[in-house]
Amino acid sequence: MPRPFHEFAAGLSYDDLPADVLRVLRRSFLDTMGVAAVASRSDMAGIARTAALALFGPGAAGGSRILMHGDRVSPAGAAMAGAMTIDSVDAHDGTSPCKGHAGSAVFPALLAVADIRNDLQGSDFAVLLAIAYEVSYRAGLAQHATCADYHTSGAWTATGVATACARALGGTAGQIRHAAGIGEYHGPRSQMMRCIDHPTMLRDGVGWGAPSGVTAAWLALAGFTGAPALTCEEAPAFWDDLGSAWRLVEDTHYKPYPCCRWAHPAIDAAADIMRGNGLHHSDVASVEIRTFHNATRLAGHTPASPDEFAYSIAFPVATMIVRGQVGVAELAAETLEDPDILRISRATELVDDEHFTAISIGKRWAGVSIRTKDGRELSTDARTPRGDTDIPLSDDEISDKFHLFADPVMGRARADELEALCGRFDQLNASDFSRLRDLCLTGADAPVSAVS
Known part of the structure; x- marks a missing residue:
């Protein structure tokens, strides 16, 4: 008999965590x-901080302190503001099989709880992270398999966050079971394709999934009942190997670009065509992107806001063609008005490819063709995104991305210290883990232009 998820969560120890699990958690x-x-x-x-x-x-x-800011609110408020903060730049880790993200909910929620528990060591936090990720991923797979609508990550991360937070608060297996049921029931069953079709700050729903999970844990420990969580208890195929196999190792991906994962294979393909043929953006007459159905709904030929940029495909591809990168500079509002990018974006056609739709289950597929002004048509083979476990980003690439994002905000010395502590967070004693928590929660010490 497989071990019930709540008993797994109640009994998991640091010694149970394999080396590859710890490597993923550190990254x-x-x-x-x-x-x-x-x-x-x-x-x-x-805006999220103001509301919290x-x-x-x-x-x-x-x-609990608000992530990268320092002001104190309740743990639920800190989880909300922190999750909305991370979700505002679409560059955080994800899981392709679940078509979503866990870290953007898990880290702000667990840091918020850890901030009122000064006795936590790094090994304790590693156990909580492992529980939250693993339960979130499996609940997400179960939800996608059993619900007709495509819900945001907030729907299933609420369950994982509730489970881990109840463990963090010292809950019994029974209380953890009720916390998961409360988190699942109250988690936001928000419609992901609504935010694809009409991009706004609602994003991936983790801004309400994280505090829903935190609140569920407190309710459960106070005696509130809510079991069973159906995604945990009535979809056994997704739980049979819990504890012997780790979805977080198999499924966690990392993003090289700050936009929807569905656009990434087309961005990479366009970059290869440009570099491989020595093209300048002025050589490009038009672009064709063949991809799966939901990706074509990203559209976004002329995004008017960072939210529309994040959930677009034509514009980020055009940005790569013109600038050779989609990075921090491209998050600036001026990018949306770049005439060279807009010219190519408007000249980009998205083709709904039935074959790519059929095979884009655990992967996301796209192919790109560029027509030049002198009449050539240049194409690449169809591909999936870099950063998945079969085309992983290296540790050096993760480090470079971290410094690209963090250095202008935190300063290099502070960022270096944060990197060093993250790289061995699970080995830190309570005092050193408190220092890591301070770096994560107290914000920046260097001015930087706002990301609009």
């Missing part, structure tokens, strides 16, 4: 904090 810690740093200057993050400070004052649970 995700660093990658997520880099995104959090640059995202802390976004308009969306500022207005509505979620510290109470009997204690005060």
Whole structure:
């Protein structure tokens, strides 16, 4: 008989975590904090902080600091503001089989709880992260397999966050089971394709999934009932190997570009065509992107906001063609008005390819053709995104991305210290882990232009 998820969560120890699980957690810690740093200057993050400070004052649970900012609110408020902060720059880790993201909910929620528990060591936090990721991923797979609608990551991360937070608060296996049920029931069943078709700051739903999970844990420990979580208990195929296999190792991907993952294979393909043929953007007459159905709904030929940029495909591809990169500079509002990018974006056709739709289950497929002004048509083979486990980003690439995002906000010395501590966070004693928590939660010490 497989071990029930709540008993797994209650009994998991640091010694149970394989080396490859710890490696993924270390990489995700660093990658997520880099995104959090640059995202802390976004308009969306500022709005979320304002709301959290207005509505979620510290109470009997204690005060948790808002990610990369430092002001204290309740743990639920800190989880909300932190998740919305990370979600405001679409560059955080994800899981292709679940078509979503866990780290953007898991890290702000668990850091918020850790901030009122000064006794936590790095090994304790590693166990909580492993629980939150693993339960989130499996609940997400179960939800996608059993629900007709495509819900945001907030729907299933609420379950994983609730499970891990109940463990963090000392809950029994029974209380953890109820926390998961409460988190699943109250988690936001928000419609992902609505935000694809009409991009706004709602993003991937983790801004409400994270505090829903945190709140569920407190309710469960106070005696509130909510079991069973159907995605955890009535979809056994996704839980049979819990504890012996790790979805977080198999499924976690990292993003080289700050936009929707569905655009990434086309961005890479366009970059290869440009470099391989020595093209300048002025040589390009038009672009054709063949991809799966949902990706064609990203569209976004003329995005008017960072949210529309994040959920577009034509414009990021055109940005790569013109600038040779899609990085921090491209998050600036001026990018949306770049005439060279707009010319190519408007000349880009998205083709809904039935074959790519059929095979884009655990992967995301695209192929690109560029027609030049002198009449040539240049194409690449169809591909999936870099950063998946079969085409992984190296540790050096993760580090470079972190510094690209964090250095202008935190300063190099502070970023170096954060990188070093993330790389061995699970080995830190309580005092050193407290220092890591301070770096994550107290914000920047260097000025930087706002990300609009």
